[in-house]
Amino acid sequence: MDYYPHLQFLGKWNNDSSFREYYRGFLKNLKNGYRRRKHNYYKRSMLNVS
Numbered sequence: 001m002d003y004y005p006h007l008q009f010l011g012k013w014n015n016d017s018s019f020r021e022y023y024r025g026f027l028k029n030l031k032n033g034y035r036r037r038k039h040n041y042y043k044r045s046m047l048n049v050s
Contacts, residue, residue: 004012012019 013023
C-alpha cells in the first residue's frame with residue numbers, strides 16, 4: 001500500500017470509489033489478521049499452562 005499525505009488521501013477517498021473499496025478490503029484483512037494472531041496466541045498460551 002502506498003503512503004498518501006492526509007489531504008491527498010482525503011481527495012482520493014472522496015473522488016475514487018475503487019480506492020475506497022480497495023482500502024476497506026485492506027483494513028478488513030488487517031483486522032482479521034490481528035484477530036487471528038491474537039486468537040492463536042491465547043490458544044497457545046492455554047496449551048502451555050503447566
